[in-house]
Amino acid sequence: MNFLNTSNAIAGPSHQRASTSIGFSSSAALNESPKTRQRQNSLLETNPNHNCSALDRSPTHLLDDPFNPTRFPIKPARARPANRSPSSPSKKRHYGDRFIPTRGDGLDLSTTFQLMPDGPSTPTRGSGSKKTVVAAVTDLEKDEARRTFTNLLKAETFGSEPTDMPTFINHSPSHSRHASTVPNSSPGTPRKSTPKLFNYSSPTRKESSNLDSPTHQRYSTTPIKHESQRLLLSPRKPTRSLSKVPFKVLDAPDLADDYYLNLVDWSSTNVLAVGLGSQVYLWSAATSAVTRLVDVAVPGSTDHTTSLSWIGKGNILAIGTDSGKVHIWDTQVGKRVRTMEGHESRIGCMDWNDYILTSGSRDRSIVHRDVRAADHWLSRVNVHKQEVCGLKWNTSTNQLASGGNDNRLLIWESKASNSMPLFRFNEHTAAIKALAWSPHQNGLLASGGGSADKRIRFWNTINGNLLNEIDTGSQVCSLKWSKNSNELVSTHGFSPGPIQNQVCLWKYPSMQQIATLSGHTYRVLYLAMSPDGETIVTGAGDETLRFWRAFPKKRTPGGSGSSANGVGISLTGSPILNSNGLGPSALPGGTGGGSGSMLNLFAQMR
Template identity: 55%
Template sequence: MTRSVVDYENLLENSFTDANKFIKTSIRPRWERKKLQQQEERRTLGTVIGGDRFIPNRAGMNMDLCKHLMRTSSSDSNEDLQKAVPDDVKAVSDDKKSMYASNLSSALLGVEDVKGSRIMSYQEKAPAPKGDTVNNLNILYSASAAAARQPKANAKLVTRQIPTAPSRILDAPDLMNDYYLNLISWSDTNILAVALGQTVFLWDAGSGDIQELCSFENGPNAHISSVSWVQQGGAHLAVGTSSGTTQLWDVQAGKQLRSMDGHTDRVGSLAWNRHILSTGSRDTTIVQHDVRVARHNTAVLNSHTQEVCGLAWSPDGEMLASGGNDNLLCLWDSAASARSGPRFRFTDHQAAVKALAWSPHERHLLASGGGTADRTIKFWNSHTGALLNSIDTDSQVCSLQWNPHEKEILSSHGYARNQLTLWKYPSMSKIKEFEGHTSRVLFTAVSPDGGTVMSAAADETLRFWDIFAPAHAKKTTHKEIYSVGSSSKTSWTTHIR
């Protein structure tokens, strides 16, 4: 049968060639193709074809040997494989491996001999030290020739010096000793608003001028319970009163623009979010006021069961944090209503939650501080509601302020030391403590440049600390301290009124 097929192919090729003398064809007879295939197999058996690292070349394989190795044990396979490969083939294979390793090291490392080279070293050796050096261990090498030519004074690292003493002290008579109120606010135009009893005073930190803005005389027990500057501009001030009304003042004109109701008891906390003013009261409610329209009450939030003493909007304006004397911390969406309720309601604190501060460095990071029975600072993820960390401060936490320049947070405390403590976040290791107040530090505020912290305590003093000042900031001299807003250059203590 095979012989007849071959004859048929030869006959077909001869007839095709005779009929087409001028047409060339690449079809060869079967016997010729078989002969060429056998010659090719004999030629490739003695040649090592490397192929690619990951794609083997089938033409360089001995298929009979492969089938034999598949049927034998693994221990005998290596011995049979070594015996089956001729010595000349082994030599060629070793040469190819050595050449491949040399090419790879040259392409990756820039050297051909990996064993004789130091890959974890600088290209150039350090300069030789001076011969007159007594102790070779004291020799310092520079990273570059240009840096080596710099004077030694420029080589010193710029470190941040945090003074432990206040740069200025102001007397604040009649400052109420009430943990649940918020009586100071520092505007972005560098004007400090302080509520003393029934009167609100404005102190210009640049010139030292003091101005009386308003007085709230509505009975012997009437008083100002909270103050808060509007964001961006500092031209308007919100003033909460003990009667439950909230006043809006034009500071430049010195007149009251409107009075907004909505509460039945004192307004102890205020927070701005653009044109929305949030007010928290001892009547346990939070009222949202749109100050642009006549009907300002846009929403009433109910979740707390006791006085709302802390309010803070997130930097992006998407979430409001509220703390109360019922030990609750609530997080509200910007579009929240009485029907929707808070997104999160935390009960981890064991005392009143007044101190609230949103991080300027990390989104959704909120810090909260508890009262005397709690004494902890807790950190929350407002997006997931997770408690990230909790640190015991051993004292009542009255207020919290983030450092806008560094990942640090400042806390003010009450009994027994009445100190301010600077913490490193997120390790919460103490950086420094600041003492000087003789009573609990109820309120704190940060200057517009983010360098100075003002603390107000029940000892009726306001103290200014350069805690957050950057390392490159110009240090204030004592002469400048005395001259700012003081009638006498011999004293650094001035009355706020």
């Protein structure tokens, strides 16, 4: 195939296109004028290291040439002297059409022969050990097929043993304050030479002895090698079926597009609380009934809801407001239990540790309260230099993680007398709102940075070490760990690239991206998970709540699926008998109530 016969634009004063035949020599070329021959010969050169001709191209142009698998820049041609006599005899040049790529020792085959890149990437900052993954729309089945094809092509072409290579580098947690690294070979490290494509040699006695094997390639009825056939026929774990469209969409008017607020939370009794403006609504997953719980704006005030948090077990809901007040509501009877003050500005985040309620505010303080005591006040700490925008309790280790707009992540002990944090982490370069404790490993914390950071970092809060980090390429708004598998979900916002406002599922600790869910048109600021751990709900400034079946069912000793005494009711409407279910009679006011903006009842089935 003569693929070197091509036409190239020669830049000149007239910017005209000149056709240059490279793959063969024509007899018509002998009748050309000396000036024409001199101009063409000045553009061509026979490379002494290759059996082909080379064009005078820039290295950048060569990188985009699909017919140059070596991807190495070729030296520019040397122009002939301009004062050469036109009548002087010229050496006849013959150009062949054979193209043999150069494969030196230590050549990265997976990079050199990957003609189609997987997608755009964002450069990492700092050391090369930090992974960069730009979130994109992925498909597990397509990725698996692509990896299998790459392995088979390499095995069939170069004779290497086919292996199942993962898409992402597996970063196992290491006890170090630095990110986990993958050692790179230094230039002086001896490397095994790549086998030659064409190797002509007499068969050895060892090779001849293999003819007795029934699996020898000479006895095969197919050109595919035995090792490749074994790889193709080997049983594989089926990929999880994951829908990339939400199965339910709820309209949420006046859902604020504010990065520092937390306006969506899902209770253990399977009721979703949503803050819309100054009002709080409850949506029952059992009956799809919607109830307006309260309007925090008293007559004559402009107060509005800024954060919501359900108690770990029960029907108690804490409501934080812009005025710095915390309202405690018993949603089962529809009654406000108490109102607590203590902050001077809005309360953007809250979390529970049993009956201890911790709140963070724009006034840079963290307040601990015991809602059972008449004198609820426990302690107050002021360590963050700017607004506290993230709080998460780890009930297994009794540690509290707090993130602030000062780009600092602090770890606190549960003792109320401690006014100084146990650990201070300053690696993030933006506000830290997304915090999540792993339910599968004690002391494992995931934190996400804002638009100037874009990284998810993993910490060992037992010894204070940074385990791993990954650059997601976009603002990290929220994080949640799966209750049923070692996976986590992240929601994203601003991004310099074309892909933003996405929901990403990750496998830990390899941080292989399982899927990317898209549909929101604004930043996905809010995230909550159902009690059974199978469904997540996301909220954004586009004033919609989208429900996704993101995680598998919890495995039980008797088989797969949720346990019989699981908490909550499936969002598909199938009731699960349990003592903690919240029926329609438990909701105050039935299915309606109130005027103004309201969580619409219609749900668009996708």
